Amino acid sequence: ETGVTQTPRHLVMGMTNKKSLKCEQHLGHNAMYWYKQSAKKPLELMFVYNFKEQTENNSVPSRFSPECPNSSHLFLHLHTLQPEDSALYLCASSQDQTRKETQYFGPGTRLLVL
């Protein structure tokens, strides 16, 4: 238990569906991150939020839409995804974005796009 929870843990969706991934951290951190983890590939940073403001978007397609209503919650809204978007989506948090070396990861959401 790292203090970062993610729901759902597994998700299967069609290419026309709309779904959302949720992340919540109970660590009092101010930075939150979304990563994509595909098999045999390094973790890919998608988005960074610091004190609720988006500070990084690493050329992520617009079919992924993040939302950070407060420092404890982070969402990833999914719309018209492609099969190649199937992956493990990991959320992480750190004290703030200058403390990237001490990120705590959630267990991830395993996403399958059909």
Added chain:
Amino acid sequence: GQQLNQSPQSMFIQEGEDVSMNCTSSSIFNTWLWYKQDPGEGPVLLIALYKAGELTSNGRLTAQFGITRKDSFLNISASIPSDVGIYFCAGLETSGSRLTFGEGTQLTVNP
């Protein structure tokens, strides 16, 4: 962007054996990190290294920050079945702006 070369990609060992894995980069990093990911879980930080030449232990795990600041090593001594998982290295650039991950080493320990 930055790339880390992590090797080996996978290892199959017998319980009790020692394990070594490493990461190399073409660029200099200020910080090296080693994570372990158990099946169905997110990565968990094992060891953080902040100085060139630094050698740090965490139980049976020992990691070193290479002198050139372009590589790092992780050793696991006397492996046990619960060491099974994927081990990732990660490097933090000198600017501190980007954490780059290796591709991971899948470790299997046979009892």
